[in-house]
Amino acid sequence: MSFIPQREKPKLKKVIIIFVIMYLGIASTLYFLQDNILFRPTVLAKDFEYKFSYPFEELFLNPEEGVVINALHFTNIKPKGVILYFHGNAGDLSRWGKIMEYFVQLNYDVLVMDYRTYGKSTGALSQEGLYRDAQFCYDYLKKSYPEEYITVYGRSLGTTFAAFVASKNNPKQIILETPYYSMSDVAKLRFPLLPTKYLLKYKLPTYSFMNKIDCNILILHGSEDKVIKISSAEKLFEVAPENQTTFIAIEGASHNDLINFEEYHNAIKDLLLQ
Numbered sequence: 710m711s712f713i714p715q716r717e718k719p720k721l722k723k724v725i726i727i728f729v730i731m732y733l734g735i736a737s738t739l740y741f742l743q744d745n746i747l748f749r750p751t752v753l754a755k756d757f758e759y760k761f762s763y764p765f766e767e768l769f770l771n772p773e774e775g776v777v778i779n780a781l782h783f784t785n786i787k788p789k790g791v792i793l794y795f796h797g798n799a800g801d802l803s804r805w806g807k808i809m810e811y812f813v814q815l816n817y818d819v820l821v822m823d824y825r826t827y828g829k830s831t832g833a834l835s836q837e838g839l840y841r842d843a844q845f846c847y848d849y850l851k852k853s854y855p856e857e858y859i860t861v862y863g864r865s866l867g868t869t870f871a872a873f874v875a876s877k878n879n880p881k882q883i884i885l886e887t888p889y890y891s892m893s894d895v896a897k898l899r900f901p902l903l904p905t906k907y908l909l910k911y912k913l914p915t916y917s918f919m920n921k922i923d924c925n926i927l928i929l930h931g932s933e934d935k936v937i938k939i940s941s942a943e944k945l946f947e948v949a950p951e952n953q954t955t956f957i958a959i960e961g962a963s964h965n966d967l968i969n970f971e972e973y974h975n976a977i978k979d980l981l982l983q
Contacts, residue, residue: 747866747892747911748834749799750827757829761806763813769829770822772845776832780822780846781806783813789981790858790881791818793850793874795843795867801828811968815981817860822846836911843870847878857881860981863888865937865964869913876921882980884927887964889937890916890944919949926954927980929973931962 759767763783770778781802792812796805802823809819824839825832832838850859859880863871868888875883889895892913919926926949930942939958946956959972967973 747798748824748826750824751799751801752826753801753803753828755829757803759803759806762810765806770845770849772842773832773838776825776838776842777830778822778825778832778842778846779827779829780820781809783809783819783821785813785816785818787816788818789816790860791820791850791854792860792862793847793871793880794819794821795861795863795870795874796821796823797865797867803828812862812981815978817981818854820846820850836913839870840873843874844877847874847880860884862886865889866913869915869918872915872918872922875924875926876918880924882925882927883922884929884977884980885942885945886929886967887931887934887937887942888915888928888945889913889941890948894941894944895937916945916948919945922950922953924953925980926950927976928954928956929967929976930956930958931964931967932958932960933962934964936964 759765759781761781761783763785765781765783768778768780768782770780772778779802783806794805794809794812796808802821805821805823809821812819822842823830825834825842832842847859847861856879861871861875861880861883863869863884864886865888868885869892871883871885872888874880892911893909928942928946928949930937930939932939943956946954955976957972957976959967959970962970962973
């Protein structure tokens with residue numbers, strides 16, 4: 710039998726108290742600040758003027774009362790199709806509009822929206838509200854394009870909304886860049902000691918939509934991604950329809966630099982220019 714000397718007991722008790730306080734502090738921060746941690750919105754003035762190298766129309770969509778969704782619609786004279794793009798968790802359309810120019814160069818029209826609280830978009834953030842906004846944008850495109858012309862594209866955070874839309878509709882195809890199995894899975898990998906399952910308001914279960922998608926699925930992920938580990942994307946691939954899904958792991962790529970790799974360009978062009 711071993712004994713802790715009396716003089717060491719107060720020291721051990723102090724260490725335990727400090728650990729518990731730190732643990733509860735981190736857990737509380739994750740719970741109360743998760744909107745900012747997860748979404749990281751930036752705001753634009755209402756009179757901000759977008760400037761891009763290709764023709765576009767600025768839209769203000771009203772999916773429901775109290776919500777205004779700012780979107781950009783890039784157009785070509787004779788497009789090969791249209792891409793509905795759901796962007797990642799940082800920045801606004803002043804940044805993402807520049808990124809859309811890559812697809813416009815491939816002779817595709819593009820519709821990209823800012824989520825609620827991003828850029829000029831307004832409305833209270835909620836998981837279900839974001840799903841409704843995504844479907845509203847898809848319905849907007851259907852007024853001008855047949856579904857067989859629509860490609861749904863999601864990047865990082867946006868991959869959940871892309872998968873949701875593809876599962877509810879019949880687009881030509883879907884591209885998921887740096888996706889995740891669920892936000893709960895991402896949080897668990899990043900904070901393994903925290904009860905993230907109970908702390909997260911936004912579960913974003915991408916996996917739950919995959920087996921309802923009835924079109925070709927392309928998944929692209931970097932092997933060195935530290936934001937969303939490739940293991941989460943691999944789990945997503947495992948639940949996707951096997952005969953419809955292609956998974957491409959880009960060796961050496963991280964989270965935001967897939968476009969710097971030839972494998973990314975080859976995959977995108979093989980799909981969009983076929």
